[in-house]
Amino acid sequence: MNQIRLILSGMLAALLGYSIPCDAEDIDIYSGLGILGNVPNVLLVLDNAANFSSSSAGSTCIIDGVATAMSGSVGGIEQCALYNVVNGLPVNPDGSARVNIGVMVYNSNNIRDVNNANCGAVSSTGGCLAQPLIAMDAAHKPGLLAWIKSWTTTGGTGNGAIKASGEATAATMQEAWAYYHGSTGLSGRSYADIKPPAGCQKNFVIFIGNSFSSSGTPGDAPDSASNALNNAPGVTAAQKTLITNRVSTSCGAFTFPTSAHETKGFYADEWARYMNQADLYSTPTGVQNITTYTVGILGASCQSEYAALLTNMARYGAGKYFATNDYSSLVVAILKILNEVQAVNSVFSSSSLPVSSNAQGTFLNQIYMGMFRPDAGALPRWAGNLKQYSFILDPATGSLQLGDSIGNPALDSSGTGFLSPNAVSFWTCSRTDNPYYTGTLTATQQALLAANGQTCATDPVSTVDPATGGFWINYPSMLNSAGKGFDLPDGELVEKGGAGQRIRLTNLSDDYSDPAGATTNPRKLYTYCPSGTSCNADLTNAANAFDTANTNITAVMFGGSSSVNITNLTRSGTTTTVTTAGNHGFTTGDSITIANATPDNYNGTFTIAVTDATHFTYPIAEYPPTPATGTYTASKPGTPRSILLLTRSGTTMTAISLAHGFTVGNTVTLSGANQPEYNGTFTITNATTDTFTFTISATENRYPRWQHLHQHSESDRRLPVALHVHRNHQCTERVSPGGGANCGPNDGNGNDQLQSRLQYGQSRHADRCRG
Known part of the structure; x- marks a missing residue:
């Protein structure tokens, strides 16, 4: 047996942010993103007639570890779904509610509201306002949850009694309008004192109908809904006209008749049309209307007339219709609707600017849209993206409308011009283990994504739990969207999906080290050679590739x-x-500028x-230079000899030292030259009375080591200072600026122990650049 348990974490997608006043200044549209507005009103209307208690084998509603009294019934499915959705509704950071929710059901004798009052004590017709609209915050949720948990369809009376004895499809729609408007409903109840306050918030009805078995049909008492509609404030002749179209549904096709329109409950779609077109309040300015969404809980033997009526109610009520058949699909449908409620009510604060024809490009059936979103901090850098949609046919009007890649309307249903949070643009892709992909999309929609190339295994995902993965997992603002951390669906979020995602996925794995078009460089970016004999007219020729290996580009x-x-x-x-x-x-x-060569x-x-x-x-100056500079000496065990001049020819050094007394083969130590290459111990290769020669190595200076060179960049030059020679603890210093000396003993045999320290000073030089 499948058990429907409370899954509170991770259930809600994209719920409820911030909004702005109705009459905002132009500047508010772009920079007034922190302004709070009224939260949306959502009135749930439930078909709680006979089919509400129909058996739903294989499902059990368990709340707080205990199966409810309605487990195993269609009403039990709704009970668990609504309990979980309400319980998981988030709040704003300050604890305030993001949505107001109320509940209305078909009226009947002994129907009990949240306060255990008998709705049908005066009249059993029309609807019963079981829970007036109330803020879904920590203070008010418990009361609504306790009432939902107490539902029962047996016993007839008492707390939690919810089953109605008859249908009131259109009559309850009238009752919902009367509550919003502050009028009197068909139940006889006046809502003048408890109507929702007028304001800029959007108002919604979510009608949940039951046709899980063949007994699930719409219906009404005679002359109730039609008379009320014909006498509604400001109703027009067009709004009184019967809707008699043919509608195809998953339960079959149905054509609405003119006869029996009243008793069958078929006035519900006319009421939805009126509620969407009529103005609820005289103030504020503009039309403050009611948008109707519908959900059908449909079984194998569902009635086509009910599915068709729910379709029409959503179509003429400017909402959307969702066909469901179990707990999971019902939860998904309600969450999708709440996603759109959020997008409509937070128009300028969270996602993008409205769809504009000025930002669109078209080719055949393809619509290309440049999108942008104002920066939350009013900074000049705005998020942008490019997305593709298509034209689809609206079966209700026969006109074209903007559609997404899985065949759904791309715009929300309230007429604001914003994209639906559940829309999937054509370039947006996802892993197939994305929870939205597996739990929300139908097999047909998944097949469309695969055919469009919109599945991508390279999308980042958590290795621990795929449900917590996605590129946007570390962006808290994204985690309240329909796709959470994943790009699909991208909906109204500018940053998600589209061309931006495709480029991002490419950058995650490609290093662009190879020519354009290669495996690691799929970005086909080319240059254009306007003129000259070396130009190649083929833009994709390697000579035009934007690549570091292309020597034609500097x-x-x-x-x-x-x-x-x-x-x-x-x-x-x-x-x-x-x-x-x-x-x-x-x-x-x-x-x-040459840099990083050795020697310096x-x-x-x-x-x-x-x-x-x-x-x-x-x-370059020849180094070491010749003749050498400095005051230098040559010594062997004994008395040092002064050198008058030290010159070089290639690697041969010639020293002039009067009556030096050295012979060929003697080892001498030179010190004191300003160029350290001349200092050291050498073997005399030739000697006269006043001169001798020896050999030094110039290999390192002739074949330098290097790394690279730069044009127009600054480099450091390191300057050597003089060496110091020490004998018998006596320091003889030749110090360049910043230098020093070390003193050391001889070896006891008259030989000098030479200690030296090569110190460096650093010099900066100015850089000159070509203009």
């Missing part, structure tokens, strides 16, 4: 600075030659001469 073409990788950097004398990985795009005379002498900003597309040269 950063200079885009008016910015460029950075290219270097594959080789060599020096010959005072000329450095640079080889780049691709077309560098530089011209002779450009100021180019190759780095800096230089004026270049271009050799070809991948080579250029720049001048």
Whole structure:
């Protein structure tokens, strides 16, 4: 046996935010997003006649762990569905209600309201206002929930008695209008003192009809609903005209007759039409009407006349009709309606601006809409997206209307021009384990999504619980939408679905490292070559690809600075030659900055001469320079010798030191040169009375290491300072700015123990750029 249990967490999608006053200034439309308005009124009208107690085998309503008195009946399905929906209604952050809910049922003797008063004590006709509209906040929910929990169809009298003895389909619609308007209902009750206050809020009726078995039909007492409609305030001749169209439903097709229109309850759709077209209040300005939604609980032997009447009531009442057959589908239907109630009542605060023809593009049957949503903080950056819809045929009027990708009307039913929260635009896709996909969409709708390519396994999802997944899982404002954290349905939410989702999904996995059109770079973005012999007229040719590997494209073409990788950097004398990985795009005379080469002498900003597309040269000072500078000495065990001049030719160094006394093969230590490359211990290769030579290595300076170069960027230059030579604890210092000295002993045999510290000062240089 399937048990209907309370599932309070995660049941409600997209309920109730903020709204603005009816007569807002233009600026309020775009920036007055924090203004609170009146919350919407939703009056639930229930068919509680004989079919309400029809058996519904295999279902049990369990509340607080106990099966209710109506378990196993159609009324038990409604009982559990309404209890769960009401119990799960959210509130605003300050605890205030987001919706007002009331309940009206068919009247009958001994029908009990929330206060256990007998609605039928005076008259058993018309409707019974069991629960006037009341704010669904923490203070008022418990009373309504307790009454729903107490429902019973047996016993005849007492608390919770809800079953009516006869049908009152159109009569109860009149009673609902009388309550909203403050008039007298067919029950004889005057609502002048308890009518809802006039205001900018929207007003709704959700009529739930039962045709679970063949006995479930509409009906009325003679001359009740028709006479009331003909005498309603401001009723027109057109509104009095009988609706006698043919309607196709899941229960079969039905044509409304002119005869027996009254007793069959067929005036319900005329009442829905009047309620939607008539103005309830003289103030505020504008038409304050009632929108009618309908829900049919239909079994295998449902009556086509009831399904057709419910269809017409929603169609002429500017709402929508939902056919259901069990608890789950009933809950989904009510939530969908409440989603639209929320979208209608919070027009400028939560989703988008109304659909405008100025923002549409068309091609054949396809409608392309650019959408945007004002920033909640009145900032200039607004959310935007591009979505696709299509034209569909309205069977009621024979006219075209905007439709979504699963064949439903894309706009809400109240005439505000906003998209329905349940609409699914064509490019919006979803995983097939999205709870909305599996629990709300029909098999036909799922097949349409698959045929349109609107299933995408790459949509992010929680690995623990798919129901809590989706890209928007960490966006609290999105979690109250119909699809919660998922993009489907995207509805009136600008950020969800559409082209924005497709681009986002692509960016989650693609790195654009390969040419356009490759697996990791599906974005087909190309450049246009306007003229020249190198231009290729085929836009998709590789020469036109917007790709880093395309050497025909340079950063200079885009008016910015460029950075290219270097594959080789060599020096010959005072000329450095640079080889780049691709077309560098530089011209002779450009100021180019070389960075991250080793040794550091190759780095800096230089004026270049271009050799070809991948080579250029720049001048560099030969390093180490010759002759050497500084006051330097050469020493071996014994007395140091002063060097008058130190010069280099290639890797051969020549030192002039009068009567130095060294011979070929001696090892000498040089110190004190300003260029550290000249300091060190060397073996004498040639010697005369006043000169000697030795060899140094220049390999590192001839074949530098590098990373890359930048044009027009700043680089740091590191400047070496002098080394210091120490002998017998005596410090002889040659200090550049910021330098220091270390002193150390000799080895006890007269040999100097040389300790040195190479310190660096940092210098910044100004950068010069091409304009």
